[in-house]
Each structure stands twice: as C-alpha cells, then as structure tokens.
Amino acid sequence: MSSDADDDGETRAPAARVDTARIEQEMEQSYIDYAMSVIAGRALPDARDGLKPVHRRILYAMHEAGVTSRASHRKSSSVVGETMGDFHPHGDSAIYDALARMAQGFSMRAPLVDGQGNFGSIDGDPPAAMRYTEARMSPIAEELLADIEKDTVDFSSNYDGRKQEPDVLPAAFPNLLVNGSSGIAVGMSTNVPPHNLGEVIDATIHLIDNPDCTVEDLMDHVVAPDFPTGANIVGRNAVHKAYKTGRGRLRVRAEIETNEDRIVVTELPYQANKARLIERIADDVNEGKLDGVRDLRDESDRDGIRIVIELKRGANPDVVENQLLESHLETTFGVINLALVDGQPKVLDLKETLSVYLDHRREVVRRRSEYDLAEAEDRAHILEGRLKALENADEVVEVIRDAEDRDAAKTALKAAFDFSDDQVNHIVAMQLGSLTSMETAAIEEEYEEVQARIDRLTEILENESELLGVIKDELRDIKEEYADERRTRIIEDTGEVTDEDLIPQEDTLVVVSEDDYIKRMSLSTFRAQNRGGKGIIGADLKEGDRVSSVFLANTHDYLLCFTNQGQVYKLKTYQVPEMSRTARGKSAVNLLDLDDEEEIEAVVDCENLEEGAGRYLTMATQSGRVKRTAVEEFGNILSTGIRAIRLEEGDELVDVELTDGDRDLVVATADGMSIRFDESEVRPMGRDARGVGGIKLEGSDRVVGLAGVDTDDHNWVLTVTDNGYGKRTPVDDYRQQSRYGKGLIDIKTNDRNGSACAIDAVAPGDHLVAMSEDGQIMRTPVEDVSTVGRNTMGVIVMELEDGDSVASVAVIPADRGDTDDDES
Incomplete structure (x- = not known):
C-alpha cells in the first residue's frame, strides 16, 4: 500500500509545503514567544498607568458595567464573571485574587476597589468566596479611567474580537509609584514599593517645572516609599540607591514601644504576616533562642496592630528588642523598579518613572x-x-x-x-x-x-x-x-546593633556546677565580709549537684571554657544568662556543645582573642603536666569546640592561666606541695601537644591549681583548702626551681585543713571570693587572710557546714569592682 494512503485505503493529499526546522531553534523561538507573552501580558505593569492587564481589565469591566463609587456594591462574582467573559480569558480565581488585593488597605497605599465583606487580613487569612463579597470602584480608581471615552488612549480588540478594551488607562495620577507593583515574569521580576500620593504629585509637578532636574532634586519631594502598614525605613542610603538605579534593598523595621516590663509592636513591616510572625516568635521562645520573654499575645483590633511581649523580671528590654529586630521585626524590601515602556521591560530610576508617566499624561x-x-x-x-x-x-x-x-x-x-x-x-x-x-x-x-x-x-x-x-x-x-499624611517614617541607620552594644560593661561572677549549670551574677550583689563568715547563698542547686568553679569576668569579655577532657569552647560573658543569687542557673548544654561525661573544669577570661600576640594559655593537668600555647591559636573556635591539649589516658585538665611569657608558674597539689619555675622553661606548643612535666607527684597526689606570678604585680601566693582554711605567703618564700621537680611544702594538709583546693597570686586591695560545693559564697579582702610562711596551716577563711567544702576560689583585682568592706 502506498505511504500516501490511510488505513481505509483512501489516498491523502500531499502537503503543499514542508518546512524543515531545527528543534533547538523552534524551542528557542517558542520559549521567547511564551516569555514575552508572560512579560507583556501578565506579570509586569505598564509604566504609564502602573497596572497589569488583569487589574486594568477588572477596572474597565467595572466602568463599563457602571459599578462606580457612586453606584451600589455589586457581587464580586458578577464583576469577575464579566471581566472573564469579556476581557480576561483566564481562571476566575486569578481574577478574584487580583480584585481582592486592590481592595486591601494593608496591600495598596490607595485601594482601587471599595470592598464589602471579607477581603483577607494581615494575618494571611484568604478572602471569602467571591459569592459572599461585594465590590465597586473606589473614588480614586475613577481618576484612572477619567476621560477614557474621549479617545484619550488606544483600544484593541478583546480576545474574541467582540469588544474593544483599552491598551492603557488615562491615569490622572502616577499609579505605579503610588500603589507599587510586584510580579514574577520569565527571567525577571518587579517589586515597586508604594509611595505617598502627595509626595509623588509634588515630584511630578517639580519635574514639569524643571525638566533638567536630577533624581536628587526629585528626592526632596519623594523622600522614601510610604507603606500602607507604616513602620520605619532604616537609613537613607538604600533609598537613594533605589531611586538612582531602580534597584535597592530597604530595611523596614516595625514600630516598637519598649519599657521595663514589656515590648509593644504597633506597626509591622510591609507584607508581614502578623499571625505567622507571632507564631515564629513563640517558637523561638519555646526553643530557647529568645530569652527574657514571659508572655506573648495579640491585642490587635480594627483600630490597628498591637502585639504585646511581656518580659521576665530582670530581662534587658534592649537586648530582647534587638533579638526581635534581628530575627523577626525587621525585614528587607528588595526594590526592582521594572515596568513596561513601549512594550519592553525596563528598569527605571525615579526620574525616568515620572518622565514616562508625564509623557503619557501629556x-x-x-x-x-x-x-x-x-x-x-x-x-x-x-x-x-x-x-x-x-x-x-x-x-x-x-x-x-x-x-x-x-x-x-x-x-x-x-x-x-x-x-x-x-x-x-x-x-x-x-x-x-x-x-x-x-x-x-x-x-x-x-x-x-x-x-x-x-x-x-x-x-x-x-x-x-x-x-x-x-x-x-x-x-x-x-x-x-x-492625599494623606505619610505613614512610614525614616530613621537613621546607626549600623548593626548587636546584643553586646546593649549590654553595659560590668564585672560579674560566673558560677558553674558539676552538672554544668551556669549563670552570672552582678559583682555588686556580694559585698565584702570579715574573714571566717559563712557568706550568703550563691546558688540553689538541685539535689546531688555541687559547685565546681566560680570566676570573675567582664560582660563584654570572651570566656574560654576548658573541660576536663581537654576541649575548649568560646562564648561571650553576656551570653551566660544573668540570674539571681538563689537561681540554679541554665544548663551549659544550651550554650556549649558538651559531650557526655564532659565537665567544665576551668574558665579563662580573655578580653580579645584576636589581639593575643605575646600572650599564652598555660595549662596544668591532674598528673602534673604543663603546656603553654599562644592565644592566637584559639581565635577561631568552632561551636563544637576544639582541642586545647592532648591528654594521656586517665589524665584530666585541671587549671588554665593566661600568661604573658615573663611570669613564674606555681603549680600546687592536693597534698600541699608546690613548685615555682620560670614560664620560659615550658616552650610554646601547638594545641595538639601533651605538654611537659611540671611537677613530680608522689603516691596518689594530684595537681589542683596553677598560678601565674608576676613579681612586679603580686606580693603573695594565696592557698585555700577544702575545709575553708587558707593563708597568704610572700612570693619570695617560694624559691625558683627547675621544672619537673618534687617542689616544696606549700601548706600543711591534715584533718583540720583538708586537701589544698586552690592557689592564686594576689596583691594589696584584691578581694577573695570563695564558693562552697553547696552553693554558699563569701567575699573578703585578701589582706584579712593572715600572712604566714610555707609549711604552715593557715587560718579559717570561710566557715562551712558539716559535709560542705570549698569548691572554687576567684580573685577580684583591686582595680575591678566595688571594694566596700562593710559586711552584707
């Protein structure tokens, strides 16, 4: 059978012409045609009237049907039906969505549709079904269509040739800038912010009077976008860039009222979903990402936005506000002033936008x-x-x-x-x-x-x-x-405000427990007492937990937290939650990525790791090894921590001191032995090194502390024992030896004293803060502790309850903190 015959045997007529085309060329041309259809026919507004085809057709259909601002409202389904049947052959849901947006006062700066019924909300609620809502043109929308019957614009046939529709509306005001526009086309998008009608008209008149004016001249009238939801634009530089280039990124910040116990949000950034915003804030509070919030509620009504954030007692309102701004209450509006000019997409600066409109209006x-x-x-x-x-x-x-x-x-x-x-x-x-x-x-x-x-x-x-x-x-x-008043304010950009900028610099005491609960307390909470007192409660620990360390730090300092397993973690002091004396603290696992069985053993207050030239972190292990590593090696500590020292099996890190290379090191043991040697005897090593021998231990003795002595600054070596006894001994009584010797007796350890637990170098005016394992804390001037020689028992420093013992000792230098010696 011939190839020209079909299955029934009938002969088909040959094609009059057969064109051969490469498939890539056909696909390219078809895609270009599709892209231009989307760009010009759906997604981008015309620079002359600021409308996309769907919006223009809705308004024209209402005009033709007589649904003006002076007529009664018409069912939205009727308007959608007439628009779809006569002018816009697309889905009714797309048309209704466009109509609903033109009725939303929180989306449009000058709404073009006067809606009656539920047209959606700032909470993201969708409009009611079109059969339930009614609409008519708003008075200002009629200004877009004024004189359209006087041959002011060109008309084209509608999709089926039955009717004529306008290619553009006469537009008696610059609607593109007043109401803005957003849309995604093929390979491009537009995002024009809304503006204040009065400002835009003033700028247009200025351009008429001064055709050679600059964008800067026009910005004397159009100072910035004016969002229907108000809020604040942060800084003017981004606004200037957007107006000069047609592109820019504006920071839009909520309007906030802050006082001691609450933060109230009264205006939200443009296009923010209020319900979703509140939900995200609540999630951050529940997950511990946002501290200091006690309650969160939405008190918004028809009169405006009101989100109330109640703060916990002691929370810093400025810090909470800054965290809210960083994560929730400040957004970025990306300006892309892209519109159709003569049917072609073009990014326009402010002057070009007004010029295109002015040419159209002329x-x-x-x-x-x-x-x-x-x-x-x-x-x-x-x-x-x-x-x-x-x-x-x-x-x-x-x-x-x-x-x-x-x-x-x-x-x-x-x-x-x-x-x-x-x-x-x-x-x-x-x-x-x-x-x-x-x-x-x-x-x-x-x-x-x-x-x-x-x-x-x-x-x-x-x-x-x-x-x-x-x-x-x-x-x-x-x-x-x-025209009405401007709603969006412009506030100065003071740069990125961090939590640290909002935290006052002050000395605090940081307390860590064996179960790794951590907190900080203002140093002013603890006034000096006479030696031998019981002190006051410094932590209300959970059953079975004990205090492991207490130390002094400034709120703006870096803390290097060293664990018994030789890892080191970094955080700022202000990141440690500030709590009352009797509070237990917050689990350190919320701040540091600690492994199981890993406990914080030593904390070093290091003011600025990036400026650590000539400074070292000197470490001592339980078995007597000592290692010195340059501070700069700890400048880039991961959130999961990094290794500070490589430990032998069974050994643990017990103490770390910040030294400068010119000090003497005094290593003390639990049995009361000590050795003093020059810091230079321990050569600087990398973080992965094990260190060298510092002191030879006998029997079951173990190292409990390390002191870095500067003979120009320090007069005495302070030693404290488990049972609350201690003594000051002149530095010169500790003769210098070579490292890795047995050392000399520092303090007698017996049933009365117990084992030695802490050693430090002190000077006149310094204060001693001792904390017991049960959470008692006492502060006293070091000069209240008797000065005696080595190989003595010392005097009582802190009176302890039965079963309690000293957990940690911190020294407050004379030049830091309140030195009032009155009893608390």
Missing part, C-alpha cells in the same frame, strides 16, 4: 483637548446656524412654509442661506418657541461660552506650557482630594 491631555475641541467646534457650527436662522426668522419661516416637504425645505434653506447639512437639520427641527427673544439670548450666551472654550482648547494645543499647566492643575486637584 498625550492623554492632548488627545482629550483635540476631542473636546472637535466637539466644541461642531457645537459652535450648529449654534452659528441657529443664530443665522434667528436673524432671518421671517424668511426662514416663509421658505419652510412654501416647501412641499422637509427635504424640499432643507434644500431651499441651503440654497437661500448657505447652511450646511448639520445646520439645516437642526433648523428644520427647531420649535417655534425657540424664536422668542429669551431663547435667542440663551443661544447667544451658549455660543459665546463655546467660542471661549474653543479658544482655550486651541491655546492648550498650540502652547506646550498651557498643556503642562492643565496637567499640574489636575494633579493638584487630586492631591487636595485624596
């Missing part, structure tokens, strides 16, 4: 004037004929009476008085009553008015400045009728 007024002039001239021609007929009333009446019929009368009148067809038609249709003197005067008055209108319209069309004057007058009228 054309609209010109065409309207031509239309009105033609009508006025036609009317004047008729009136001239009527006046001529009145002047010759008797002859006209006689000619008409002598004619056989109307047509004969018209022919005779044209021959006798040189009337035109239009004039003679009106004359024949005149009633006898119009021949009265009063009617004659009225016609003469109308003729004078029409003639004056002709003169004015002619002047407008022949004189560019007169035409521009009309545009300015009409813009001023719209401003007077519809």
Whole structure:
C-alpha cells in the first residue's frame, strides 16, 4: 500500500509545503514567544498607568458595567464573571485574587476597589468566596479611567474580537509609584514599593517645572516609599540607591514601644504576616533562642496592630528588642523598579518613572483637548446656524412654509442661506418657541461660552506650557482630594546593633556546677565580709549537684571554657544568662556543645582573642603536666569546640592561666606541695601537644591549681583548702626551681585543713571570693587572710557546714569592682 494512503485505503493529499526546522531553534523561538507573552501580558505593569492587564481589565469591566463609587456594591462574582467573559480569558480565581488585593488597605497605599465583606487580613487569612463579597470602584480608581471615552488612549480588540478594551488607562495620577507593583515574569521580576500620593504629585509637578532636574532634586519631594502598614525605613542610603538605579534593598523595621516590663509592636513591616510572625516568635521562645520573654499575645483590633511581649523580671528590654529586630521585626524590601515602556521591560530610576508617566499624561491631555475641541467646534457650527436662522426668522419661516416637504425645505434653506447639512437639520427641527427673544439670548450666551472654550482648547494645543499647566492643575486637584499624611517614617541607620552594644560593661561572677549549670551574677550583689563568715547563698542547686568553679569576668569579655577532657569552647560573658543569687542557673548544654561525661573544669577570661600576640594559655593537668600555647591559636573556635591539649589516658585538665611569657608558674597539689619555675622553661606548643612535666607527684597526689606570678604585680601566693582554711605567703618564700621537680611544702594538709583546693597570686586591695560545693559564697579582702610562711596551716577563711567544702576560689583585682568592706 502506498505511504500516501490511510488505513481505509483512501489516498491523502500531499502537503503543499514542508518546512524543515531545527528543534533547538523552534524551542528557542517558542520559549521567547511564551516569555514575552508572560512579560507583556501578565506579570509586569505598564509604566504609564502602573497596572497589569488583569487589574486594568477588572477596572474597565467595572466602568463599563457602571459599578462606580457612586453606584451600589455589586457581587464580586458578577464583576469577575464579566471581566472573564469579556476581557480576561483566564481562571476566575486569578481574577478574584487580583480584585481582592486592590481592595486591601494593608496591600495598596490607595485601594482601587471599595470592598464589602471579607477581603483577607494581615494575618494571611484568604478572602471569602467571591459569592459572599461585594465590590465597586473606589473614588480614586475613577481618576484612572477619567476621560477614557474621549479617545484619550488606544483600544484593541478583546480576545474574541467582540469588544474593544483599552491598551492603557488615562491615569490622572502616577499609579505605579503610588500603589507599587510586584510580579514574577520569565527571567525577571518587579517589586515597586508604594509611595505617598502627595509626595509623588509634588515630584511630578517639580519635574514639569524643571525638566533638567536630577533624581536628587526629585528626592526632596519623594523622600522614601510610604507603606500602607507604616513602620520605619532604616537609613537613607538604600533609598537613594533605589531611586538612582531602580534597584535597592530597604530595611523596614516595625514600630516598637519598649519599657521595663514589656515590648509593644504597633506597626509591622510591609507584607508581614502578623499571625505567622507571632507564631515564629513563640517558637523561638519555646526553643530557647529568645530569652527574657514571659508572655506573648495579640491585642490587635480594627483600630490597628498591637502585639504585646511581656518580659521576665530582670530581662534587658534592649537586648530582647534587638533579638526581635534581628530575627523577626525587621525585614528587607528588595526594590526592582521594572515596568513596561513601549512594550519592553525596563528598569527605571525615579526620574525616568515620572518622565514616562508625564509623557503619557501629556498625550492623554492632548488627545482629550483635540476631542473636546472637535466637539466644541461642531457645537459652535450648529449654534452659528441657529443664530443665522434667528436673524432671518421671517424668511426662514416663509421658505419652510412654501416647501412641499422637509427635504424640499432643507434644500431651499441651503440654497437661500448657505447652511450646511448639520445646520439645516437642526433648523428644520427647531420649535417655534425657540424664536422668542429669551431663547435667542440663551443661544447667544451658549455660543459665546463655546467660542471661549474653543479658544482655550486651541491655546492648550498650540502652547506646550498651557498643556503642562492643565496637567499640574489636575494633579493638584487630586492631591487636595485624596492625599494623606505619610505613614512610614525614616530613621537613621546607626549600623548593626548587636546584643553586646546593649549590654553595659560590668564585672560579674560566673558560677558553674558539676552538672554544668551556669549563670552570672552582678559583682555588686556580694559585698565584702570579715574573714571566717559563712557568706550568703550563691546558688540553689538541685539535689546531688555541687559547685565546681566560680570566676570573675567582664560582660563584654570572651570566656574560654576548658573541660576536663581537654576541649575548649568560646562564648561571650553576656551570653551566660544573668540570674539571681538563689537561681540554679541554665544548663551549659544550651550554650556549649558538651559531650557526655564532659565537665567544665576551668574558665579563662580573655578580653580579645584576636589581639593575643605575646600572650599564652598555660595549662596544668591532674598528673602534673604543663603546656603553654599562644592565644592566637584559639581565635577561631568552632561551636563544637576544639582541642586545647592532648591528654594521656586517665589524665584530666585541671587549671588554665593566661600568661604573658615573663611570669613564674606555681603549680600546687592536693597534698600541699608546690613548685615555682620560670614560664620560659615550658616552650610554646601547638594545641595538639601533651605538654611537659611540671611537677613530680608522689603516691596518689594530684595537681589542683596553677598560678601565674608576676613579681612586679603580686606580693603573695594565696592557698585555700577544702575545709575553708587558707593563708597568704610572700612570693619570695617560694624559691625558683627547675621544672619537673618534687617542689616544696606549700601548706600543711591534715584533718583540720583538708586537701589544698586552690592557689592564686594576689596583691594589696584584691578581694577573695570563695564558693562552697553547696552553693554558699563569701567575699573578703585578701589582706584579712593572715600572712604566714610555707609549711604552715593557715587560718579559717570561710566557715562551712558539716559535709560542705570549698569548691572554687576567684580573685577580684583591686582595680575591678566595688571594694566596700562593710559586711552584707
């Protein structure tokens, strides 16, 4: 069977022409056609009227149906149906979504639809079904369509050729800037922010008066976008960039009222979803990412936004506000001022945007004037004929009476008085009553008015400045009728504000327990007592937990937290939660990524790790090893920590000191032994090194502490024992030896004293803070502790309850903190 025959044996006619095309070329051209259809026909607004086709068609359909601001509301489903049936052959949901957005006061700066019913909310609630809502044009929307019947814009056939639709609306105000626009096309997107109507009109008038003005000149009038939800734009630089280039990123910040116990949000950034925002804040509070919040509630009503955030007692409102701004209450609006100009997408600066609109408006007024002039001239021609007929009333009446019929009368009148067809038609249709003197005067008055209108319209069309004057007058009228106050404020950009900027610099005591609960307390909480007191409660520990360490740090300092397993973690002191004396603290696992069985053993207050040249972290292990590592090696500590020292099996890190390379090191053991040697005997090593021998231990003895002694700054070595006894011994009593010797007796350890637990170098004016395992804490001047030699028992420093023992000792230098010695 021939290839030209079908299955029934019938012969098919060969194609008249067969074109060969490469598939990549066909796909490319088809995709370009599709892209241009989306760009020009759906996604991007026209720079002249600021509308996308769907919005333009909705408004025109309402105009055609008479659903104006003076008419009663019409069911939204009716408006959508007429728009879809006559002009926009797409899904009804897309049309209704566009209509609903034009009715949302929180989306549009000047809503174009007056809605009745539920058109959605700032909480992200969708509009009610279109059968339940009603709509009509808002008064300002009518200004976009004003004079459309006067041939002011071009029309094209609708999708099925039954009707004509406007290519653009006359637009009596710059709607693109006033209401903004957003959309995603193929390979491009637009995001034009809304503006204040009065400011935009002022800038347009300035451009008319000063065609050579700069963008900076126009920005004297349009200071920044003006969002319908108010809020604040942070800084002017991004606004200037957006207006000069058509692109920019604006920081939009909520309006916040802050006091000691609450934060109240009264305005939200544009396009923020209030319900989702509150949900995210609540999630952060529950997950511990946002501290200090006690309660969160939405008190918003028809009068405006009101989100109340109640703060916990002792929370810093500025810090909580900063955290809220960083994560929730400040957004970025990306400006992309992209619109269609002559059917082509173009990114416009502020002047170009207004210039395109002004060119459009000039054309609209010109065409309207031509239309009105033609009508006025036609009317004047008729009136001239009527006046001529009145002047010759008797002859006209006689000619008409002598004619056989109307047509004969018209022919005779044209021959006798040189009337035109239009004039003679009106004359024949005149009633006898119009021949009265009063009617004659009225016609003469109308003729004078029409003639004056002709003169004015002619002047407008022949004189560019007169035409521009009309545009300015009409813009001023719209401003007077519809403009309102600016809602969005511009606040200065003070740079990125961190939590640290909001935390006052002060010395605090940081307490860590064996179960790794951690907290900080203001140093002023603890006033000095006389030696030998019980102190006051410093922590209310959970059952089975014990205090492991206490140390002094400034809120802005870095803390290096060393664990018994040789890992080191970094955090700022202010990140440790500030709590009351009796509070247990917060689990350190919320701040540090600690492994199981890993406990914080030593904490070093290191003011600035990046400026650590010439400084070292000197470590001592339980087995007597000592290691010195340059501070700069700890400048980039991961959130999971890094290794500070490599430990042998069974060994643990027990103490760390910040040294400068010129100190002597004193290593102390639990059995009361100590050794002093020059820091230089321990050469600097990397973080992965094990260190060198510092002291030889006998039996079950173990290292409990390390002191870095500077003979220019320190007068004594302070030693404290488990049972609360201690002593000051002159530094010179500890003769310098070579490292890794047995050392000398530092303090007697017996049943009364217990084992040695802490050692430190002190000077006049320093204060001692001792904390027991059960959470008692006491502060006393070091000079209250007796000065005695080595190999002595010392005096009682802190009175302890049965079963309690000293857990940790911290020294407050004389130049830090309150040194008031009155008893608390």
